[in-house]
Amino acid sequence: MMSTILQLQNVTKLFPVKQRTFALKVRQFVHAVDMVNFAVETGEIFGLVGESGCGKTTTGKLIVKLYEPTSGKIFLDGQDITLIRSGAALRRFRRAVQMIFQDPYESLNPRFTIFDTIAEPLEIHGVRSLSEREAQVAEILSQVGLTPPETFMFRYPHELSGGQRQRVAIARAMVIRPRFVVADEPTSMLDVSVRAGVMELLLELRRDFGVSYLYITHDLAVARYMCERLAVMYLGKIVELGSTEVVIQTPLHPYTQALLAAVPVPDPTYKREPPQIKGDVIAPINPPPQCRFLPRCPKAQEVCARSPHPPLVDVGGGHFVSCYLVR
Amino acid sequence: MIPRRNVGIEPLWKIRARLWARSLRKNWGLFWESRIGPLGLAIILFFVLLMVAHPILMATVWDPRVYDPVVGFDRAMVGRHPAPPSWAHPLGTDPIGRDILSQLMWSTRSEFALGVTSALITVVIGTFIGAVCAYFGGVVDTFFMRLADLVMLFPFIALLMVLRSIVTLDLWRLALVMGVLSGFGGITIILKAQALTVKVKPYIEAAKVAGGSAFHIIRRHIVPNIMPLSFLYMMFNVTGAVFTEAVLSYFGLLDIRMSWGIMIHTAESAGYLGAFGQYWWLWAPPGAAITLLCFAFYLVGRGLDTVVNPRLRKR
Amino acid sequence: MPLLDVRNLTMHYVTKMGDVHAVDDVSFMIEAGEAIGLVGESGCGKTSIALTLLRLLPDNARFLGGQVLFEGKDLTHIPEEEMRKIRWRGISMIFQAAMNSLNPVYRVGDQIIEAIQNHLPISYREAKRRVSELFELVGLPPEVIDRYPHEYSGGMKQRAVIAMALACDPKLVIADEPTTALDVIVQDHILRRIDEVRKKLNMAMMYISHDIAVIAEVSQRLGVMYAGCLVEFGDTVTIFKRPAHPYTVALMSAFPSIKGEKRKLQGLPGEPPDLLQPPLGCRFHPRCAYATAICAQRAPRYEEIEPGHLVACWNPRSGRA
Ligand SMILES: Nc1ncnc2c1ncn2[C@@H]1O[C@H](COP(=O)(O)OP(=O)(O)OP(=O)(O)O)[C@@H](O)[C@H]1O
Ligand SMILES: Nc1ncnc2c1ncn2[C@@H]1O[C@H](COP(=O)(O)OP(=O)(O)OP(=O)(O)O)[C@@H](O)[C@H]1O
Ligand code: SF4
Ligand SMILES: [Mg+2]
Ligand SMILES: [Mg+2]
Numbered sequence: 008m009m010s011t012i013l014q015l016q017n018v019t020k021l022f023p024v025k026q027r028t029f030a031l032k033v034r035q036f037v038h039a040v041d042m043v044n045f046a047v048e049t050g051e052i053f054g055l056v057g058e059s060g061c062g063k064t065t066t067g068k069l070i071v072k073l074y075e076p077t078s079g080k081i082f083l084d085g086q087d088i089t090l091i092r093s094g095a096a097l098r099r100f101r102r103a104v105q106m107i108f109q110d111p112y113e114s115l116n117p118r119f120t121i122f123d124t125i126a127e128p129l130e131i132h133g134v135r136s137l138s139e140r141e142a143q144v145a146e147i148l149s150q151v152g153l154t155p156p157e158t159f160m161f162r163y164p165h166e167l168s169g170g171q172r173q174r175v176a177i178a179r180a181m182v183i184r185p186r187f188v189v190a191d192e193p194t195s196m197l198d199v200s201v202r203a204g205v206m207e208l209l210l211e212l213r214r215d216f217g218v219s220y221l222y223i224t225h226d227l228a229v230a231r232y233m234c235e236r237l238a239v240m241y242l243g244k245i246v247e248l249g250s251t252e253v254v255i256q257t258p259l260h261p262y263t264q265a266l267l268a269a270v271p272v273p274d275p276t277y278k279r280e281p282p283q284i285k286g287d288v289i290a291p292i293n294p295p296p297q298c299r300f301l302p303r304c305p306k307a308q309e310v311c312a313r314s315p316h317p318p319l320v321d322v323g324g325g326h327f328v329s330c331y332l333v334r
Numbered sequence: 335m336i337p338r339r340n341v342g343i344e345p346l347w348k349i350r351a352r353l354w355a356r357s358l359r360k361n362w363g364l365f366w367e368s369r370i371g372p373l374g375l376a377i378i379l380f381f382v383l384l385m386v387a388h389p390i391l392m393a394t395v396w397d398p399r400v401y402d403p404v405v406g407f408d409r410a411m412v413g414r415h416p417a418p419p420s421w422a423h424p425l426g427t428d429p430i431g432r433d434i435l436s437q438l439m440w441s442t443r444s445e446f447a448l449g450v451t452s453a454l455i456t457v458v459i460g461t462f463i464g465a466v467c468a469y470f471g472g473v474v475d476t477f478f479m480r481l482a483d484l485v486m487l488f489p490f491i492a493l494l495m496v497l498r499s500i501v502t503l504d505l506w507r508l509a510l511v512m513g514v515l516s517g518f519g520g521i522t523i524i525l526k527a528q529a530l531t532v533k534v535k536p537y538i539e540a541a542k543v544a545g546g547s548a549f550h551i552i553r554r555h556i557v558p559n560i561m562p563l564s565f566l567y568m569m570f571n572v573t574g575a576v577f578t579e580a581v582l583s584y585f586g587l588l589d590i591r592m593s594w595g596i597m598i599h600t601a602e603s604a605g606y607l608g609a610f611g612q613y614w615w616l617w618a619p620p621g622a623a624i625t626l627l628c629f630a631f632y633l634v635g636r637g638l639d640t641v642v643n644p645r646l647r648k649r
Numbered sequence: 650m651p652l653l654d655v656r657n658l659t660m661h662y663v664t665k666m667g668d669v670h671a672v673d674d675v676s677f678m679i680e681a682g683e684a685i686g687l688v689g690e691s692g693c694g695k696t697s698i699a700l701t702l703l704r705l706l707p708d709n710a711r712f713l714g715g716q717v718l719f720e721g722k723d724l725t726h727i728p729e730e731e732m733r734k735i736r737w738r739g740i741s742m743i744f745q746a747a748m749n750s751l752n753p754v755y756r757v758g759d760q761i762i763e764a765i766q767n768h769l770p771i772s773y774r775e776a777k778r779r780v781s782e783l784f785e786l787v788g789l790p791p792e793v794i795d796r797y798p799h800e801y802s803g804g805m806k807q808r809a810v811i812a813m814a815l816a817c818d819p820k821l822v823i824a825d826e827p828t829t830a831l832d833v834i835v836q837d838h839i840l841r842r843i844d845e846v847r848k849k850l851n852m853a854m855m856y857i858s859h860d861i862a863v864i865a866e867v868s869q870r871l872g873v874m875y876a877g878c879l880v881e882f883g884d885t886v887t888i889f890k891r892p893a894h895p896y897t898v899a900l901m902s903a904f905p906s907i908k909g910e911k912r913k914l915q916g917l918p919g920e921p922p923d924l925l926q927p928p929l930g931c932r933f934h935p936r937c938a939y940a941t942a943i944c945a946q947r948a949p950r951y952e953e954i955e956p957g958h959l960v961a962c963w964n965p966r967s968g969r970a
Contacts, residue, residue, distance in 0.1 A: 058832040058833070058834065059832050168920060168921055169691075170920075170921075171920075198690040198691050198859065198921065199690065199859065199861070199900060199903050199904055200690060200899060200900060200903050200916060200917035200921075201916065201917070201921070202903065202916070203903040203914040203915060203916035203917075204916030204917070204918075205916075206914060206916075207914070207916060225832065225833075226905075227833075227907050228862075228904075228905035228906055228907045229905055231905060231907055231911060232905045232911065232914055252911075255907055265834060266833065266834065267907060268837075269833040269834040269836065269837040270833055270862075270907050271833075271836075271837075271860070271862035271863045271865070271866050272862055272865070272866070272906055272907070272908045273861050273862040273865045273889070273901065273904050273906050274865060274889060274906070274908065274909070275865045275866070275885040275886045275889050276886060276889075277908060279866065281837065281841060282834055282837055284834055287802055287804060287805070287835075288802055288804070288832070288835070
């Protein structure tokens, strides 16, 4: 029986938006993350997919405490991390949870050498001796495949290729041996040929250190290769959640179906049907109480228009769907 | 797993020194290509030379009784002061018989001391406040920004006049006052704007996730990233300080024994400025020196600008 | 006669650090009304090819040779005046990230009208009617003509940019990464719309992308680029069934798919090439699993290995995918 490492309970994050066009001040909020619930098992790679702006990064940043939730609780090993404020508890938390950022070009300080970047967390977490830091940086560099480490340690980010930078970003997150890592689109900026190598590296690091990941991506094909379970997000809500192959082979939510139908297939003989979806992307600003997907749903029935947003219910075998038409 | 050994075959400081030297070489190259930067530097060097030469000349060829910039007097020429340039006095003498060239060279030192000190104070304050405001935002930010607005609107010269009636304004006090005042002024706004562009970079978030405190992030990430711009503004501030000193001295508001501004003030108070072309050696050398030194620091600043602001670089 | 016949195109950028070998000896053809794809990784020279064809190169570019025969006329030698007529009316281009280059202070419709009037001698009224037709063609509601770019979503902006490229009924449209910044659903809409328009107007399209799945879906023939060279060209189905160049093989086994068996992805070893000093011989040889001694010495010839399937490789693969 696997244990749960991370659990989100009714987590909500609202961002106030400034509306200058109205004379009256109407308080408006972007519902970036709205009543989200999921749990990640120890050693699991849990995927979070969805279109741009649906709240994936915000979810990740809530987990690493770059943002505080507007409401809801986040548990790491059973402890509510939203209550942690400062001091020793925060330090312990920072050691346990790390994040790999989306953009390998902007997430490395251009004035830091690779050594400075990777040694920074060690320094913060009290590895005083310089030779010890050097040894650990060298070790992690060779683990992420930047060998021999001596030739990389004292270069600057602009002297590395995109794939190498992404490896440095991974090394920085891994050097203090976190137990949980939020990987925010770690391969989206990389070329195909380099991408596969970085994906393999993340899998290897899990094998070696037993890290658990929240793997954020907009690319369902990538998610298929990385994740055991998958949650599909639409405008701040999780609409479907289940084991990756099940969700990809038998999607039940109309949005997941549309999303999957839109993914291009690298096979010229395969004729893909157009996705069933109406209209254009909507911003999640003060959304109406009904199902978030209602305005774009091709299958919507009367029940959808007169009920609140549907709850996420188990349709069997740990496959959760949030839709009135799937029961 | 590789064995735990000290991988750097060289000690770390050596590698750092080499990296530092490398970036210095690269930046020097860019500075050199700017053309105007090196020109400014050459002019500054020329003034440094004047500054260094003065004590040497005083110790060797110049008789202190005649050539001292403050209390010297050439008895050989009594009644002919202010005397035009001659072999004995290459730039002539002032109305009370002192050698102009000696005054000019001697003052260089105080101009440098004043300019650099006040600029340094300005920049240290500006960098720190700018970084803090950008990082914390909110009340801290609002307070310092309003303060900056206030300082910028304040009649600077009037303030110094009032100040002078309370304390004697010597060189160091003037440097301190100017440094502090402009440190809380416009420069904080400029450096804060720069710090803000750094603050939103994902590597700042990465440092936070790594556990870095606010102090750590300001010190290790924000300040080093705005430092080049601070350095640039330091050059422009030297110009400002030298110029302000000249203006204040001209109006006789400073308790400084000798400076370029005072040289002009002396000429003016003795009534020699009116006959414009006639007594040119009284005002032209200090005037030219002020202009030239300000210009030189400005040029160096512009040269640094091409190093610091990559978008100005021609590729 | 093919619509466009590119022969031995070579173009370098001159920089302080040396020459960037961005396009080296590239040859291919486009027939009227056909859709071809150009795939390759970031920085391999895809955009550079398009810019060379249209003679829109930056100042530091050096055109070093080759021919671009458009309807039999060599575009590399005609006067700039004539070339201006061909750009837009003969060949037009949807630029990479063009949707971000819409001017935020002008209405989108007016920007397109101005562009049309720059190229065709027609009145504002007519131009405006043309814009409404184009908007309908790309699936934009007519009421958004008078809106500003910030009122458009990313997908709408991209559609507007496509409408602009179609304004003068070109015979060939080059679309440089037309959907890269967009979400899959929007991407799907737009690609389908472009394809419909292509068929309706019988235009030829050249899609440039790094995404082989997109290229697989939209193109009938495709070219694979690596480090400034076109390494493989041919029928899309053939290349996907029987990739011959080791780079194409590697690219395909590195690409994940949501359909079919879940197989292990294979990354490519080594570093992306440096176009300042491209490897001697075959540019792919330092990363190639099938390289032999000759690969490091002489560049392979670009040859037909089966009818209509051209490959530049000393040891072409065949029959494996
Ligand atoms: N700091 C912020 N202040 C205000 N709004 C924000 C902030 N961060 C995110 N948002 C808004 O919240 C929503 C979700 O953003 P988020 O970055 O989580 O999306 P995402 O799923 O990661 O998108 P992408 O795939 O584009 O990275 C968006 O509408 C965004 O505009
Ligand atoms: N003006 C220029 N001066 C010097 N080098 C250039 C210039 N423009 C492009 N390059 C270089 O030429 C090469 C090819 O660039 P190009 O833009 O054609 O690539 P691409 O295949 O379109 O890449 P991407 O997928 O990133 O758009 C790259 O290595 C690039 O760095
Ligand atoms: S020519 Fe040689 S090195 Fe180049 S792709 Fe073919 S086998 Fe590989
Ligand atoms: Mg994101
Ligand atoms: Mg390009």
